[in-house]
Amino acid sequence: MRQYQAGELIEKRCRKCFHDEAKVMKVERREFEEKMVLFLLCQCPECGMNDDELIPEDESVNK
Numbered sequence: 001m002r003q004y005q006a007g008e009l010i011e012k013r014c015r016k017c018f019h020d021e022a023k024v025m026k027v028e029r030r031e032f033e034e035k036m037v038l039f040l041l042c043q044c045p046e047c048g049m050n051d052d053e054l055i056p057e058d059e060s061v062n063k
């Protein structure tokens, strides 16, 4: 699966200024509804808006 790390830019639309990239501030693995997800804390490099993103860990895993 795709690896995410702090400092990386991801494609994400800012809810405030609609900039289309966000900088990953922190990556955590969390359990969410009995699945492991990646919890990304992001920040818009344009306006500084903080946001978060949940990514299912099995999203890109073929079963």
Ligand SMILES: [Zn+2]
Binding pocket: 014, 015, 016, 017, 018, 019, 044, 045, 046, 047, 048, 049
């Ligand atoms: Zn923004």
